[in-house]
Amino acid sequence: MSRPSSAPVIELRGVDLIYRVFTTSESSLRGSVLKALVGGRLGKDASGHVVVQALNNLNITIYEGERVALYGHNGSGKTTALRVAAGVYEPTRGEVFTRGNVSAMLDLNVGLSPDASGRSNIMLLGLHRGLSRKQITALIPDIEEFSELGMFFDMPVRTYSSGMLTRLGFAFATAVDPDILILDEWITPGDAAFLNRASERMSSHAGNARALLLASHSVEIIKRVCTRVIVLERGVIVEDGPPLEVFDRLDSQK
Amino acid sequence: MAILKLASAAGRDIVSALKMTPNVAMLAWIDMEDRYRRSALGPLWMALTLGVTAGSLGFLYSKILRQPINEYLPFITATLFIWLFFVNVINEATAAFVAGGPMIKNSTQPLFINIMRVIIRNVIVNIHTLPVLLFILIYFHFIGKVNLPLFLFGYVVMIVNLVWISMVIGLLSARYRDVPYVVSYVLQFFMFVSPIFWNPTMLEKGGWFVDWNPIYHWIAVVRDPLLGATSTPASLWFCIATAVIGMGVAFAAFAANRSKVAFWV
Numbered sequence: 178m179s180r181p182s183s184a185p186v187i188e189l190r191g192v193d194l195i196y197r198v199f200t201t202s203e204s205s206l207r208g209s210v211l212k213a214l215v216g217g218r219l220g221k222d223a224s225g226h227v228v229v230q231a232l233n234n235l236n237i238t239i240y241e242g243e244r245v246a247l248y249g250h251n252g253s254g255k256t257t258a259l260r261v262a263a264g265v266y267e268p269t270r271g272e273v274f275t276r277g278n279v280s281a282m283l284d285l286n287v288g289l290s291p292d293a294s295g296r297s298n299i300m301l302l303g304l305h306r307g308l309s310r311k312q313i314t315a316l317i318p319d320i321e322e323f324s325e326l327g328m329f330f331d332m333p334v335r336t337y338s339s340g341m342l343t344r345l346g347f348a349f350a351t352a353v354d355p356d357i358l359i360l361d362e363w364i365t366p367g368d369a370a371f372l373n374r375a376s377e378r379m380s381s382h383a384g385n386a387r388a389l390l391l392a393s394h395s396v397e398i399i400k401r402v403c404t405r406v407i408v409l410e411r412g413v414i415v416e417d418g419p420p421l422e423v424f425d426r427l428d429s430q431k
Numbered sequence: 432m433a434i435l436k437l438a439s440a441a442g443r444d445i446v447s448a449l450k451m452t453p454n455v456a457m458l459a460w461i462d463m464e465d466r467y468r469r470s471a472l473g474p475l476w477m478a479l480t481l482g483v484t485a486g487s488l489g490f491l492y493s494k495i496l497r498q499p500i501n502e503y504l505p506f507i508t509a510t511l512f513i514w515l516f517f518v519n520v521i522n523e524a525t526a527a528f529v530a531g532g533p534m535i536k537n538s539t540q541p542l543f544i545n546i547m548r549v550i551i552r553n554v555i556v557n558i559h560t561l562p563v564l565l566f567i568l569i570y571f572h573f574i575g576k577v578n579l580p581l582f583l584f585g586y587v588v589m590i591v592n593l594v595w596i597s598m599v600i601g602l603l604s605a606r607y608r609d610v611p612y613v614v615s616y617v618l619q620f621f622m623f624v625s626p627i628f629w630n631p632t633m634l635e636k637g638g639w640f641v642d643w644n645p646i647y648h649w650i651a652v653v654r655d656p657l658l659g660a661t662s663t664p665a666s667l668w669f670c671i672a673t674a675v676i677g678m679g680v681a682f683a684a685f686a687a688n689r690s691k692v693a694f695w696v
Contacts, residue, residue, distance in 0.1 A: 196691075196694040197694065199695070260536070260537075260693075263539060264539045265535075265536065265537065265538065265539055265693060266690075266693055266694075267690040279539075281537075281538065281539065283536075283537040283538070284533065284536075284537045286533075287533040287534055287536075287537045287538070288533075288534060288538070290461075290465065292468070301458075301461070304454045304457055304458055305454075305458070305534065305538065305540060306538075306540075307447075307450075307451045307454060307540075308454075309453070309454075310453075310457070
């Protein structure tokens with residue numbers, strides 16, 4: 178498998194993520210239905226609590242310049258892996274290294290106030306990120322231009338279409354000039370062109386390592402945007418490689 | 432070694448949250464704006480709550496307890512000024528992490544921010560009720576007796592106590608969803624057995640449940656300086672001691688559970 182001859186920017190080494198599930202009891206009907214539906218492994222720990230092993234000895238190294246997609250069906254551990262890479266979840270075992278500043282946009286709606294304008298919401302998102310008012314104000318013209326929202330930038334966010342909301346989120350996530358951009362599966366195929374522009378914008382900034390890590394179950398997006406796809410199944414890597422090759426292999430297995 | 436790692440991670444969380452204080456203050460202010468959006472009186476409601484409660488209770492209880500109104504009304508106003516703040520912080524602390532859940536699950540924001548947000552939001556509310564307190568203190572000629580340095584000292588000690596209480600209650604409430612109900616019941620219980628509506632000097636005998644009531648001391652060290660009385664050194668030392676010990680306990684609980692909160696909320 179060809180690898181860019183550059184430095185690793187994200188490394189997950191032997192990452193396990195096991196967490197307890199509350200309010201479900203193994204013996205209940207709901208418990209057994211869950212067990213059948215959820216992709217991650219449900220089990221019991223030593224004290225009899227219901228636990229999920231969402232990630233199982235995950236080893237991922239992402240190099241500078243790569244655009245990596247995590248692919249898999251619901252419950253395969255895509256989002257959990259993203260959260261571990263972003264530093265939201267601490268792994269139960271194993272280690273996570275990131276080099277450079279990470280900008281994670283996991284859920285587009287979190288932290289947004291639907292009644293406030295796009296402009297005020299950028300302020301809100303920036304405050305949550307720990308940016309000063311001054312820093313945020315300085316970013317706003319760039320975000321306004323890049324998001325191409327026009328008049329809507331000053332309209333309440335609840336009037337936005339999902340595509341407009343996506344553009345606002347992208348514009349913010351890339352405006353903070355991140356080294357590593359992490360996006361969860363809120364991207365629709367219609368956003369692929371915009372996502373390409375966004376990651377070009379990222380790599381056009383001079384400086385450090387740039388990498389994109391996203392979760393998606395859209396083959397189309399991954400083929401159009403990413404240089405590498407990692408396929409997860411029940412928290413384990415089953416495929417890793419260039420999207421065209423990997424999806425060909427997956428298709429031939431069907 | 433593992434303990435050290437947990438403690439340093441918790442310490443980093445708190446330090447980076449404290450560095451974000453201006454941001455948290457602005458977010459708390461936005462919480463207030465959201466809460467009173469489209470209400471005509473807006474934040475005046477907070478002052479009205481204190482004014483109406485203190486006024487009506489003051490007149491009624493001064494009769495029931497046979498207290499002179501010009502002493503009882505300032506007493507009840509000063510008490511409620513602090514008590515409402517105290518109760519609101521603790522009640523909202525039960526939701527501190529749960530309400531911040533989406534943010535906790537989706538960002539790397541320090542967790543301690545959720546505690547700061549509850550405290551700062553309620554300090555803002557408390558300041559809005561200050562005019563009512565000042566009016567009563569001026570009207571009944573208590574204003575000259577106010578010991579401002581001691582009041583501010585007591586207020587800060589109360590906030591430190593509230594920070595650790597909020598951390599413990601916030602964590603417990605995120606893990607065990609029955610805790611908020613227990614907390615609101617316990618607070619109501621303490622409202623009746625603590626010297627909130629009555630002054631401990633009205634008690635002739637059997638003051639042990641005042642002396643051993645932590646809530647009494649936490650409230651008294653802030654209230655007494657407003658009324659020209661001085662809290663006993665015992666009360667002050669008790670509050671300082673609970674602040675120090677409580678902070679230690681809360682920090683340990685925070686360090687041990689910090690990384691689990693994202694899975695609880």
